[in-house]
Amino acid sequence: MLVTFAQAVGDAMKEEMRRDDRILVFGEDIAEFGNIFGITRGMLEEFGPKRVRNTPISEMAFIGAAMGAAETGLRPCVELMYADFSLVAFAEIYHCIAKWRYMHGPEYKLPLVIRSAMGSSFGATGEHSNCLESLYMHSPGLLVASPSNAYDAKGLLKEAIRNDNPVMFFEHKQLYKTKGEVPEEEYTIPFGVADIKREGSDVTVIAIGLMVGRALEAAEALAKEGVSVEVLDPRTLVPFDKEAVRRSVSKTHRAMVVEESNKTSGVGAEIAAMMQEEMYDELDGPVVRVAALDVPLPYNIELEKYAIPDAEQIAAAIRKML
Amino acid sequence: MFVLCKHSKKLKDLPGNLKIKQNSLSIGIIVASDYQHQKVFDKTIIRKRVEIKMTLLSKEQLINFYRKMNRIRAFENEAIELAKMNLTRAAIHTYNGQEAIAVGVCAHLKEGDYITSTHRGHGHCIAKGADLERMFAELMGRKTGYCKGKGGSMHIADLSIGMLGANGIVGGGIPIATGAAFALKYKQTDNVVVCFFGDGASNQGSFHEALNLASVKKLPVIFLCENNNWAISMNIGKSVNIENISERAAAYGIKGLTVDGNDIAQVYREFGNCLEEVRQGTGPVLLEMKTYRLSGHYFGDNENYRSKEEVISRRQECPITRLENLLIQEYGVLPDELKAIASEEKAMVLEASNKAKLAPEPQAEDLWNDLFAQDFENITWQPFVKS
Numbered sequence: 001m002l003v004t005f006a007q008a009v010g011d012a013m014k015e016e017m018r019r020d021d022r023i024l025v026f027g028e029d030i031a032e033f034g035n036i037f038g039i040t041r042g043m044l045e046e047f048g049p050k051r052v053r054n055t056p057i058s059e060m061a062f063i064g065a066a067m068g069a070a071e072t073g074l075r076p077c078v079e080l081m082y083a084d085f086s087l088v089a090f091a092e093i094y095h096c097i098a099k100w101r102y103m104h105g106p107e108y109k110l111p112l113v114i115r116s117a118m119g120s121s122f123g124a125t126g127e128h129s130n131c132l133e134s135l136y137m138h139s140p141g142l143l144v145a146s147p148s149n150a151y152d153a154k155g156l157l158k159e160a161i162r163n164d165n166p167v168m169f170f171e172h173k174q175l176y177k178t179k180g181e182v183p184e185e186e187y188t189i190p191f192g193v194a195d196i197k198r199e200g201s202d203v204t205v206i207a208i209g210l211m212v213g214r215a216l217e218a219a220e221a222l223a224k225e226g227v228s229v230e231v232l233d234p235r236t237l238v239p240f241d242k243e244a245v246r247r248s249v250s251k252t253h254r255a256m257v258v259e260e261s262n263k264t265s266g267v268g269a270e271i272a273a274m275m276q277e278e279m280y281d282e283l284d285g286p287v288v289r290v291a292a293l294d295v296p297l298p299y300n301i302e303l304e305k306y307a308i309p310d311a312e313q314i315a316a317a318i319r320k321m322l
Numbered sequence: 323m324f325v326l327c328k329h330s331k332k333l334k335d336l337p338g339n340l341k342i343k344q345n346s347l348s349i350g351i352i353v354a355s356d357y358q359h360q361k362v363f364d365k366t367i368i369r370k371r372v373e374i375k376m377t378l379l380s381k382e383q384l385i386n387f388y389r390k391m392n393r394i395r396a397f398e399n400e401a402i403e404l405a406k407m408n409l410t411r412a413a414i415h416t417y418n419g420q421e422a423i424a425v426g427v428c429a430h431l432k433e434g435d436y437i438t439s440t441h442r443g444h445g446h447c448i449a450k451g452a453d454l455e456r457m458f459a460e461l462m463g464r465k466t467g468y469c470k471g472k473g474g475s476m477h478i479a480d481l482s483i484g485m486l487g488a489n490g491i492v493g494g495g496i497p498i499a500t501g502a503a504f505a506l507k508y509k510q511t512d513n514v515v516v517c518f519f520g521d522g523a524s525n526q527g528s529f530h531e532a533l534n535l536a537s538v539k540k541l542p543v544i545f546l547c548e549n550n551n552w553a554i555s556m557n558i559g560k561s562v563n564i565e566n567i568s569e570r571a572a573a574y575g576i577k578g579l580t581v582d583g584n585d586i587a588q589v590y591r592e593f594g595n596c597l598e599e600v601r602q603g604t605g606p607v608l609l610e611m612k613t614y615r616l617s618g619h620y621f622g623d624n625e626n627y628r629s630k631e632e633v634i635s636r637r638q639e640c641p642i643t644r645l646e647n648l649l650i651q652e653y654g655v656l657p658d659e660l661k662a663i664a665s666e667e668k669a670m671v672l673e674a675s676n677k678a679k680l681a682p683e684p685q686a687e688d689l690w691n692d693l694f695a696q697d698f699e700n701i702t703w704q705p706f707v708k709s
Contacts, residue, residue, distance in 0.1 A: 032627040033555035056525035056561040057492045057553055088491065088526070123411020123463065125474045127490035295689050299474035300463035301411055306686045 001184060006176040008150035009115070010039045012157035013077055015186070017047055020075065023161060026053040026062060027079030027115075036081060037117065037176045063089035063114065067097050070112040070166070077161055083118035083132045083170060090135075097166045098141035111164045113157070119210055119260055120308055121173040126296035129304075131209065131261035136168045137237050137270065143167040143191055144238040148212035150180030152235050155189030162188065172210040172260075192239035196248070200230035203318050204248040204255045207231055208267055211258040217311035222318060229318060237267060245271075246279050253284040254321050258314055263291035290317050379587055381653045385663070387429065387586050388649065391421035391642050392664045394445045396671040397454060398617075401444065401461055401475070404675065405621045410461045414475050417445030419584070419616030422641035423548055424449035426589030427516055430597050434513040436484045436502045438495035441476045443488030446518050451483045454671060458678035470691070471684040486515075492553075493526030495519060496545065500532040503543035503606070512601045515543040522553030524567045533608065537574040540605035544596055547608065548583060550615035555627035571608035583611025584641040587648070616640065 003011070017023045024047075025040060031054040034041030044052045055062040059080060066076040080086045086093060093114065101108050120129045136142050143165050147153040153171065160167040197212055198219050207215035212233045219229035232248050234241055249255050255275060257268035272287035293307045398416040405414050417424070420442075428437070428449035439446040447457060452468070460467030461475050468478045479487035486502055489495040499517030506513045523529055524547055536543050547567045551558050564570070571578025577599075581592040589611060596607045614636040618625045625633075637643075649655040 029555045031555075034626070054556050054560065056556065057522040058525045058527070060527050061525075085491070088493075088528075121412070123474060125412060125472070125477065125490070127476070128412065293689060295693060296472075298472040298684075298689065299411055299460075299469065299477075300471035300684050303463075303471065303684055303686065303689055307689060 001182060002179050003150055003182050004177055004179050005147075005150045005153050005171070006037050006039050008154035008180070008182055009157055009171060010041070010043070011182075012154045012161070013040070014043065014046065016077075016158055016161045017043075017051065021051070022073065023075045023077060024051040024053070024069075025077050025079065026055050026066070028055060028057060028081050030054060030079050035079065037173070039176075040079070059085050059088040060092055064092040064096065066112050066114070067092065067100070067110060067166075070110045071100070071108060075111045075161065077113040077115065080114055080116040082128055083116040084127050084130050086114070086116055086132065086168075093136070093142070093166075093168070094139045098136075098139040100141075101165075102141055109164045110166045111161075113160045113167045113169050115157070115169045115171060117173050117176075118170045119172040119174060120297055120304060123299050123301050123304060124173075124297075125299040129297040131170070131172075131259070133168075133170055133208070133237050133259075134261060134265060134267045134270065137267065141166070142238060143236065144170070145191065145236045146170045146172075146209045147235055148172075148175065148197075148207075148209055148233050149178065151182050152189060152195065152233070154182055155187050156191070156235060158186075159188040159190060163191070170209065174210050175213075178213075189235065191236040192241050193236075194232055194234045194241035194244035196230060196244070197233050198229065198231040200228035200252065202228045202230075202252055202254065203321060204230045204232055204245070204252045205258060205314070205318070206245065206255065206271060207233060207258040208237070209260060211260055211309060211314075214309065214311045215258050215314055218314035218318060221311065221315050225319075227318065227322065240271070240274075242274065242278065245275065246282065249275070249279055249282045253282060255283065256288040256290060256314075256317060256321065258290045258309055260292055260308055262294045263289055264294050266291050285321060288317055288321055290314055379590065381649070381655070383429075383590075384586070384645065384649055384653065385655070387422075387425050387590070388642070388645050388660065389663050389667060390425045390449060391586070391645065392667040393454075393671060394421045394424065394448050395642060396664075396668040397444055397448055397457070400458070400671050400675045402621050404458070404461060409679070410475065411463060412474055412476075413441075413620035413622075414461070415442040415620050416617045417442055419636075419640055420548055420550060420613045421445055422586040422589050422645070423546070423583045423611045423613060424518075426586050427518075427546060427593050429590060430594050431484070431516065432513075434484070434506075434511060436486050436499070436506075436513070436515045438486045438499040438502070438515065438517050439478075439488040440495060440519055440523070441488065441490055441492070442520070443476070443478060443518070447478050447480065447485055447488070450480075450485050452478065452480050452485060454674035455678050455681075456480075458675045459681045462678060462681070463683070464678065464681035465684040465688065466678070466681040470688060472692075493519060493523035493528040496523065496526075496528045496532040497535075499543050499545070500536045500541060503536060503541035504539065506542055507539070507603075513542065514597065514600050515541075517543055517545050519545070519547060520553065521547060521549040521551070521558050521567060522556070522561065523547075524570065525553075525561060530570075530573075533570070533574045533576070533606065536606040537576045540603065542600050542603065543606045544593070544600055545606060545608045546593075547610040548613055549610055550613045552615050552619070552628070554619045557628075566610055568608050568610040574606075574608075576606050576608060577604075578608045578610070580610040580612060583613035584639050584644060586641060586645050613641070614639065 030040040268289035424445040463471040568578035
């Protein structure tokens, strides 16, 4: 069936909650209001106020509380309205949630998911537009997912909820309304398994989140010029499917990483560094990074567009590689 | 004068009308009240009744307030029109229903005083004297806007008028206000900082940490909580376990006070009293002003979390309407005079908006401006530039 990304996320939570009553959701404006993007609409009615709870605007408290609840046997799937606000709770996530099991031992299971809307959305500007995956990749102990379509979002979120590790689950705001085919029957997608969104033989483009669609557009345009682009969506950044990347570049010998966040210290920096360390022999040239300019995202819509990679820019960068 | 002439008779009857509860846990909490206040906030517990210092308000002052409140309302209504025309981006959070607070508070401030603001900050900017055309230009992302088109509605700031900045992070401005107050004290001035924030922000760690810090350092800051009942969809009754946010002052050993934020005379009077003390160096105050967010959280909010009846009933307590009634009934101002003022303000606002519509868009090269101070930009390292 054809569903939006937003519906797919909501359905994943509902299906899991029907299966396991230890799963509960809480966060800001998720109960009656049903979340800013309508994702949790209907959940209060179905599961009641015991399992679907609004929290005050106290990110540090409710994210820390999710950890406490997870540590003592519940499986919270909490919502941080915008990824930008996760920084208010950064110490709880980066230090406590990420490191607890490692420092205290395997009996300290933290089966919790922190879902968060992220990314640019038509002038949301510097404090409501950030893609922060790389911050959380930097703290060992957290799993990080950044799906690019409805099917992946649903399968990965169900896996995230079932998983006994803490998961940062990023949902791009501009993807919420995009529709995708999702099967009626149940499925999950394991973490750490990349998906080839388009096969090609000349260049491997590793694209993340919203950028997957833009990379596919670029690939389509380049196909008309006789350039064959392979688009690889890692789907999860921790764990990262290195083998899928190796398989792809052993065929194309050229690679590019496309992300929406700022270039400096971004996801692309990590992937490019890993590739030159571990698969240098496969590469015919340097790994190219296409990312946002190193500025806070501006409010003006044209400036915002300019600051973030689009299909045209990706295509131009690919042409330069050949 | 207002309460003074109008309610003097009723005030005499007060003890019979009000239930006065003593609560030993809430030392330092004073809920200023008069008869009208009680009608609006009938749940407010009066813990200790004190003599209210009466500030006489002249007709001219009240007319001036009326003018500014209408200016803010007209600005917000025009901002919505611009949003409908798709000339603005992201969310527009309007100040409708809270005008008495910004106007009554900023009327007391002098040169060198600072304010910090919130995502719902247009009213604070206008009351502090911000330029309407530059504000509109910012809302439309233009080069002549306050942030040169890089900030938008939630990020307007103007150092020249002491406006340190609105903020997109709830509670983000509270520590900043505390630091500004520290600087003022350090420089041995008698200036103050007014830190505007909402009921929602009072549940952030930043609120509690900043109040504690300011209290131990006795900093000249007034933490001004605009309790408008709703934090997006969350009612104040579900987000805090106390009647008045001001009760939290007790935890930090500072003065806490709750007043009717929809009554401009009370706002002006009570804020003035607090300000006088804070200027003298007695340390911070937590001043809660109860009001009501007449619009949705943002333009486009479906408001499925509150009833239309609730909004309609609270609209009757709109601070502009209340001031109108006061001026007509107690000061003999003719309704037509008020209508004329409102239209003048609307015309001024529209003129600013129309001028801003003609302002130029920023260019791609403007993206790099203002990222670092000049001397740093001159060194060899440069951030990534689009090729």
